[in-house]
Amino acid sequence: MAQEDVKLLGFLESPFVCRVQIALKFKGVEYTLVAQHLKNKSEELLKYNPVHKKVPVLVHNGRPINESLVIVEYIDEVWKGKSILPAVPYHRALARFWANFIDDELFHAVWRCVFTTNKKEREQNLKKAHKAFQFLEDDLKGKFFGGEEIGFVDIVAIYIAFWVPMMQEIAGLQLFTNEKFPKLYKWSQEFLSHPTIKECLPPRDIFFSYFKRRYEIHLTSAL
Amino acid sequence: MAQEDVKLLGFLESPFVCRVQIALKFKGVEYTLVAQHLKNKSEELLKYNPVHKKVPVLVHNGRPINESLVIVEYIDEVWKGKSILPAVPYHRALARFWANFIDDELFHAVWRCVFTTNKKEREQNLKKAHKAFQFLEDDLKGKFFGGEEIGFVDIVAIYIAFWVPMMQEIAGLQLFTNEKFPKLYKWSQEFLSHPTIKECLPPRDIFFSYFKRRYEIHLTSAL
Numbered sequence: 001m002a003q004e005d006v007k008l009l010g011f012l013e014s015p016f017v018c019r020v021q022i023a024l025k026f027k028g029v030e031y032t033l034v035a036q037h038l039k040n041k042s043e044e045l046l047k048y049n050p051v052h053k054k055v056p057v058l059v060h061n062g063r064p065i066n067e068s069l070v071i072v073e074y075i076d077e078v079w080k081g082k083s084i085l086p087a088v089p090y091h092r093a094l095a096r097f098w099a100n101f102i103d104d105e106l107f108h109a110v111w112r113c114v115f116t117t118n119k120k121e122r123e124q125n126l127k128k129a130h131k132a133f134q135f136l137e138d139d140l141k142g143k144f145f146g147g148e149e150i151g152f153v154d155i156v157a158i159y160i161a162f163w164v165p166m167m168q169e170i171a172g173l174q175l176f177t178n179e180k181f182p183k184l185y186k187w188s189q190e191f192l193s194h195p196t197i198k199e200c201l202p203p204r205d206i207f208f209s210y211f212k213r214r215y216e217i218h219l220t221s222a223l
Numbered sequence: 224m225a226q227e228d229v230k231l232l233g234f235l236e237s238p239f240v241c242r243v244q245i246a247l248k249f250k251g252v253e254y255t256l257v258a259q260h261l262k263n264k265s266e267e268l269l270k271y272n273p274v275h276k277k278v279p280v281l282v283h284n285g286r287p288i289n290e291s292l293v294i295v296e297y298i299d300e301v302w303k304g305k306s307i308l309p310a311v312p313y314h315r316a317l318a319r320f321w322a323n324f325i326d327d328e329l330f331h332a333v334w335r336c337v338f339t340t341n342k343k344e345r346e347q348n349l350k351k352a353h354k355a356f357q358f359l360e361d362d363l364k365g366k367f368f369g370g371e372e373i374g375f376v377d378i379v380a381i382y383i384a385f386w387v388p389m390m391q392e393i394a395g396l397q398l399f400t401n402e403k404f405p406k407l408y409k410w411s412q413e414f415l416s417h418p419t420i421k422e423c424l425p426p427r428d429i430f431f432s433y434f435k436r437r438y439e440i441h442l443t444s445a446l
Contacts, residue, residue: 066320094288
């Protein structure tokens with residue numbers, strides 16, 4: 001293959017960016033991380049993602065690919081090595097379904113539990129989040145969502161393993177615990193201690209401080 | 224291939240079901256449509272889609288696949304014949320991006336323009352819808368989104384070609400017109416007159432009456 005130019009526009013605080021980093025790591029792709037700012041959008045970001053103006057953007061030989069799920073599938077299709085999506089079409093369909101579910105249902109419910117000062121809204125979203133976690137708990141059959149190996153749904157679910165425990169601690173919530181979802185909790189521990197995943201994870205203590213500060217600013221501005 | 228058992232749980236009023244019908248038609252797959260009711264959810268639907276309890280559900284040899292975009296990709300992977308997604312990974316990524324865009328941005332904006340009695344909300348969503356149509360207008364380079372042949376984005380965009388004109392007429396809006404989006408409008412006419420698409424389309428007049436009644440009921444209940 002000719003010389004590859006792979007850039008990832010992102011910021012480390014984003015679970016969506018982390019997914020792409022894990023996928024690149026799995027395939028052994030070398031890349032440059034072009035750090036972005038959450039509020040001050042760079043010209044490069046606006047040029048490469050004029051529709052959503054959001055990270056992550058993967059720029060491969062000058063061509064941009066947007067949206068984390070789309071990017072991870074792209075990485076899986078372009079680079080050889082360990083497969084991220086299953087080979088069997090039915091299992092691929094299930095993986096896509098659960099990946100969408102995490103983004104559409106679980107992510108929003110958790111976000112709305114954490115970043116609200118409205119008691120009723122929090123309670124409604126706590127129920128939604130609980131239901132979403134339960135569906136994933138029931139779906140988890142093996143060591144990982146991908147079976148014995150880490151796959152698409154595991155990578156997408158990095159949000160659950162790494163971000164959710166931080167967010168719930170900061171907001172003083174009991175969303176995702178070993179008592180409530182023992183299989184999912186065990187998965188999260190196995191997943192986070194996997195050598196490849198460990199290498200991709202940002203430092204928890206720095207992140208924790210960052211999110212705590214953001215949360216406090218949010219609470220103050222919402223008063 | 225062994226005897227195939229293909230069932231589609233759906234109702235004809237849904238653009239999401241129509242996508243799946245078009246994909247099956249393209250591949251020449253014979254199937255049974257198991258009609259569902261919008262409000263009275265069947266036991267079969269609840270069994271096969273316990274998470275979202277929504278149509279469409281494709282049941283292939285007893286195994287359910289949910290969500291229209293996931294189903295269309297599944298159909299493309301399982302059955303031979305004309306390809307629905309492009310062969311090149313970069314083009315596949317773009318197709319997935321625009322398909323998601325139609326569902327996440329355009330669909331909701333149009334829906335919220337039509338089904339609101341709040342003037343401010345309507346205006347906000349008119350702007351959003353206009354912006355979304357403009358992105359698609361700019362993206363359309365060939366005869367179809369798939370180039371010279373109908374592809375994934377075209378099939379997903381059946382909503383724009385067939386549903387949006389009905390909805391805007393009923394609600395007295397000028398969302399998607401030849402004057403505003405000439406390339407997209409021309410695409411819609413080419414697309415609707417394609418022999419395969421024509422065979423999949425439900426009768427417009429019956430549909431128009433159905434949506435008009437639904438819209439009137441909605442307006443009455445919102446007063």
